[in-house]
Amino acid sequence: MLFYERHGSGPLLVLLHPVGLDNTFWADLPKRLAAAYTVIAVDTAGHGKSPDARRPGRMQDRIDDLAELLSMLDEGPAVLIGVSFGGMIAQQVALARPDLVSGLVLAGCPGAIPEAGRDAMRKRGADAEGGGMPAVLNGTLERWFTPTFLSTDEVRKVGERLLADKPSNWAAAWEAVAEHDAFDRLKMIDIPTLVIAGEKDAATPLTAKQALANAIPGSRLLVLQDAPHIMQIECPDGFAQAIIGFLLELEKTS
Numbered sequence: 001m002l003f004y005e006r007h008g009s010g011p012l013l014v015l016l017h018p019v020g021l022d023n024t025f026w027a028d029l030p031k032r033l034a035a036a037y038t039v040i041a042v043d044t045a046g047h048g049k050s051p052d053a054r055r056p057g058r059m060q061d062r063i064d065d066l067a068e069l070l071s072m073l074d075e076g077p078a079v080l081i082g083v084s085f086g087g088m089i090a091q092q093v094a095l096a097r098p099d100l101v102s103g104l105v106l107a108g109c110p111g112a113i114p115e116a117g118r119d120a121m122r123k124r125g126a127d128a129e130g131g132g133m134p135a136v137l138n139g140t141l142e143r144w145f146t147p148t149f150l151s152t153d154e155v156r157k158v159g160e161r162l163l164a165d166k167p168s169n170w171a172a173a174w175e176a177v178a179e180h181d182a183f184d185r186l187k188m189i190d191i192p193t194l195v196i197a198g199e200k201d202a203a204t205p206l207t208a209k210q211a212l213a214n215a216i217p218g219s220r221l222l223v224l225q226d227a228p229h230i231m232q233i234e235c236p237d238g239f240a241q242a243i244i245g246f247l248l249e250l251e252k253t254s
Contacts (some may be wrong), residue, residue: 009033016086125171
């Protein structure tokens with residue numbers, strides 16, 4: 001079973017982190033949301049305090065893990081809030097188990113990894129298994145944050161977290177990322193959805209987020225100014241305000 005931290009009470013929200021991080025890398029978002037919601041901040045398999053990931057890494061395992069957790073919680077359908085890999089998992093769970101999902105916030109993620117890009121995703125894992133986590137650290141941080149933010153204490157903590165990861169768990173996550181292909185099925189999603197794109201995201205092109213929003217009926221795209229890929233850390237206020245605004249809209253229509 002996946003490890004998670006619980007905050008607050010009320011309607012259920014589930015936070016799904018990017019590759020390599022864990023439930024503690026949301027800045028003060030859980031505290032903000034816990035004023036009105038039950039917030040479940042998850043450690044996905046191979047991250048934080050959850051069990052090691054199975055190998056080879058499979059997206060289906062991530063779907064099954066989260067569906068099991070939501071079924072165990074048995075607190076009604078949840079709004080899934082995912083950044084990067086977390087957003088990919090959220091899409092897949094919404095498609096596989098729509099009964100468990102009441103809304104989606106998809107940040108910094110595409111609807112699919114193109115066939116031409118899948119070997120590059122797997123190579124990120126292979127590089128860590130061959131040379132240890134230091135081999136992938138600098139390239140990862142440069143994709144995730146803007147140059148002026150790289151010298152901050154927040155990025156230092158992210159780096160420490162990445163260096164503490166097991167290369168095998170890092171590789172398993174990238175293997176699962178390489179399998180992500182929900183695009184042709186996104187038209188089946190029939191729940192409120194917000195897609196958030198970082199204006200300065202160097203990891204996922206804006207066109208990919210635009211395509212994601214266009215593929216989900218009724219979804220809305222919000223471009224967060226000056227935000228990078230890991231927007232919840234570098235731009236926590238704008239990210240939180242976007243999510244709170246979306247949740248308030250949900251309340252009005254429910």
